[in-house]
Amino acid sequence: MTSEQLVEKARLLIELVDEIPAQSQMHFLGVLSAIREFFRAYAGQDSEFYKQACALAGFSPDSGIRGARAVLNAFISYIEAGLHDELSPKRQAEIDVVSDFLQQAHALLERADCHPAAAAVLIGATLEEFLRTWVEDKGIDLNGKKPSISTYAQALRTAEEVSKQDVKDIESWGGVRNAAAHGTWDEVSDRKRISLMLEGVNLFVRRYS
Numbered sequence: 001m002t003s004e005q006l007v008e009k010a011r012l013l014i015e016l017v018d019e020i021p022a023q024s025q026m027h028f029l030g031v032l033s034a035i036r037e038f039f040r041a042y043a044g045q046d047s048e049f050y051k052q053a054c055a056l057a058g059f060s061p062d063s064g065i066r067g068a069r070a071v072l073n074a075f076i077s078y079i080e081a082g083l084h085d086e087l088s089p090k091r092q093a094e095i096d097v098v099s100d101f102l103q104q105a106h107a108l109l110e111r112a113d114c115h116p117a118a119a120a121v122l123i124g125a126t127l128e129e130f131l132r133t134w135v136e137d138k139g140i141d142l143n144g145k146k147p148s149i150s151t152y153a154q155a156l157r158t159a160e161e162v163s164k165q166d167v168k169d170i171e172s173w174g175g176v177r178n179a180a181a182h183g184t185w186d187e188v189s190d191r192k193r194i195s196l197m198l199e200g201v202n203l204f205v206r207r208y209s
Contacts (some may be wrong), residue, residue: 124177
């Protein structure tokens with residue numbers, strides 16, 4: 001499926017989300033099933049997008065609708081940034097697309113009609129992918145730990161690739177991403193806070209590129 005077709009399908013799902021009757025849990029779960037299957041098929045079960053869609057099942061319809069819209073918008077930005085086709089096992093290629101991905105997050109923050117949570121999801125996905133490929137490039141063993149932003153940060157610290165302050169910053173950014181993923185809207189509704197997150201991740205990526 002082409003990038004244009006993926007974007008079209010994601011936008012159709014957003015339209016379905018927008019048509020969900022208020023407080024209709026059954027209708028919401030039905031649409032959510034379609035969203036999960038979409039991400040499973042076109043992003044993969046290990047993708048951040050699929051995981052976040054699965055997490056929405058425990059939300060109320062109101063929070064779930066906002067969360068579903070945020071994740072779908074983030075996926076559209078991911079595709080439009082060329083990441084779906086451009087991801088490469090080569091470290092430099094990954095760094096290049098990470099930069100594009102963060103630019104898309106900036107564009108989301110500039111849109112008044114887009115909740116800051118969408119940008120937070122996008123930034124978090126970018127950060128996790130940057131850390132993952134860094135760990136793989138260095139051949140660092142996670143020792144059986146579940147892959148996550150925090151796990152990657154700790155592994156890189158053990159390998160003396162990053163500083164203690166870097167780890168604190170990374171885990172702070174991961175916390176913001178998790179708030180967006182779990183619908184803690186009070187923590188991700190401030191555009192200035194998400195902008196600071198974006199600036200910090202940008203500087204971190206440039207420093208270690």
